[in-house]
Amino acid sequence: MARRTIRIALNGVTGRMGYRQHLVRSLLALREDGGLDLGGGDTLWPELVLVGRREHALREIAGRHGLGEWSTDLDAVLADDSIDIYFDAQVTAAREEALKKAIAAGKHLYTEKPTATTLAGALALARLADEAGVKHGVVQDKLFLPGLLKLKRLIDGGFFGEILSVRGEFGYWVFEGDWQQAQRPSWNYRAEDGGGIVVDMFPHWEYVLHELFGRVTTVQALTATHIPRRWDERGAPYEATADDSAYGVFQLAGGAVAQINSSWAVRVNRDELVEFQVDGVHGSAVAGLRNCRVQHRSATPKPVWNPDLPVTESFRDQWQEVPDNTEFTNGFRAQWELFLRHVVLDEPWSWDLLAGARGVQLAELGLRSSAEGRRLDVPELTL
Structure with a gap:
C-alpha cells in the first residue's frame, strides 16, 4: 500500500469558478477524503501550488485552507521540475499564453474553456501539446x-x-x-x-x-x-x-x-x-x-x-x-479524478485540447x- 504524490499548479483560483469548483469542491474535497484511490491499495495525493496575480488574495485563500505554497510568479512555478500538472482558470484573454508556457515547460495541462480566443490559437495549442508529448485535458463539466x-x-x-x-x-x-x-x-x-x-x-x-x-x-x-x-x-x-x-x-x-x-x-x-x-x-x-x-x-x-x-x-x-x-459526485471533481488517473495510470481520455478547439x-x-x-x-x- 503506497501513497503517491502529484504536484499541481492552479492558476486562477482567486476567481469564482477556479476557487469554488476546482479548488474547494474538487481537489480539496479529494484531499479531505484521503486522496484518489488508484486501486491495489495505492492512493494519489494532490499537492497544490496556488498561482495568481493578487498576492493578498492568494495568501488569504492559502491560509484559509492550510495550504503552504502560493506564488505570483508563473514563470518560476513552471520552471519548478517538481510540478507535474498546470491548471488554468484565468480570464480567457490570459489563458493561451500561459498554456504555451506550460507546454514549453513540459507540464501536463488541464484547463478551463475556451482554451484560446481564436480557433487558430486553440488548434496551435493542441498541436504544441501533442508535439511536446504532454497529456492535456479541457474541462467539460456539464x-x-x-x-x-x-x-x-x-x-x-x-x-x-x-x-x-x-x-x-x-x-x-x-x-x-x-x-x-x-x-x-x-x-x-x-x-x-x-x-x-x-x-x-x-x-x-x-x-x-x-x-x-x-x-x-x-x-x-x-x-x-x-x-x-x-x-x-x-x-x-x-x-x-x-x-x-x-x-x-x-x-x-x-x-x-x-x-x-x-x-x-x-x-x-x-x-x-x-x-x-x-x-x-x-x-x-x-x-x-x-x-x-x-x-x-x-x-x-x-x-x-x-x-x-x-x-x-x-x-x-x-x-x-x-x-x-x-x-x-460533483461534476468538476469527477472529471478531475478521471484526468488524474489519465496522467498517472494512462487510462483512456477523450476531452483533450482538440475537443476544446471544437468549442x-x-x-x-x-x-x-x-x-x-x-x-x-x-x-x-x-x-
Whole structure:
C-alpha cells in the first residue's frame, strides 16, 4: 500500500469558478477524503501550488485552507521540475499564453474553456501539446451533471428511438450592478476583454451535443446585447460591448436539430437554470442540472387544441421522474479524478485540447453567423 504524490499548479483560483469548483469542491474535497484511490491499495495525493496575480488574495485563500505554497510568479512555478500538472482558470484573454508556457515547460495541462480566443490559437495549442508529448485535458463539466448523466442513460438504453430534436434553455437575470450587485464579473460583458455569452456558452453546447447526440454540422445564430449599460465592481457605469444573449440552431450529424437559447437577460420560469428537452419517436425527456423527467409513447396523452376552454390537466404531472440509481459526485471533481488517473495510470481520455478547439470553433462560427445573417457549415477538425 503506497501513497503517491502529484504536484499541481492552479492558476486562477482567486476567481469564482477556479476557487469554488476546482479548488474547494474538487481537489480539496479529494484531499479531505484521503486522496484518489488508484486501486491495489495505492492512493494519489494532490499537492497544490496556488498561482495568481493578487498576492493578498492568494495568501488569504492559502491560509484559509492550510495550504503552504502560493506564488505570483508563473514563470518560476513552471520552471519548478517538481510540478507535474498546470491548471488554468484565468480570464480567457490570459489563458493561451500561459498554456504555451506550460507546454514549453513540459507540464501536463488541464484547463478551463475556451482554451484560446481564436480557433487558430486553440488548434496551435493542441498541436504544441501533442508535439511536446504532454497529456492535456479541457474541462467539460456539464457531461457529469446528474441530469445529463440520466439523459445519457436513456440514450444508451434506446429509450428515445430515433431522436428528432433537442431544445435547450439556459440563463438567468444577471443584475446590471446599479442597485443590486451583479452575479458575474464585469469583464464578461466587454468583448475587448474576452467576454460574451457565445464565447462562454457555445463551447459547452458543442461538447454536450457532440457527446450525447452527434457532431454539430451547421450553426445559425443570432446574438444580442439586450442590456447595453452595466455597472462594474467599483460601482462605475460602463458600456456592455459583448453579447449577453444568443439564440442558436444547430444541425447534428445524426439528423436531429438542436435549438438552444442562452441569456443573461432572462428571468427564470423553469425548474432549473438549464434544461434540455429531447424528443424522439418513442419518448421524450426533459433534463436539467440534477433532475430528468420522461414521457414514453405508451403514456403520452392526447391533447386537443381548444382555446375556448380552460386547461383542465397539469401537463407537467404527466411526466415521470427518472430515479438516481447511483450516487452522483460533483461534476468538476469527477472529471478531475478521471484526468488524474489519465496522467498517472494512462487510462483512456477523450476531452483533450482538440475537443476544446471544437468549442472555440463553434463560438467563432456562431458569432460570424450572427454578423453575416446566415447559416454556416461546421467543418470537422483534425490536427
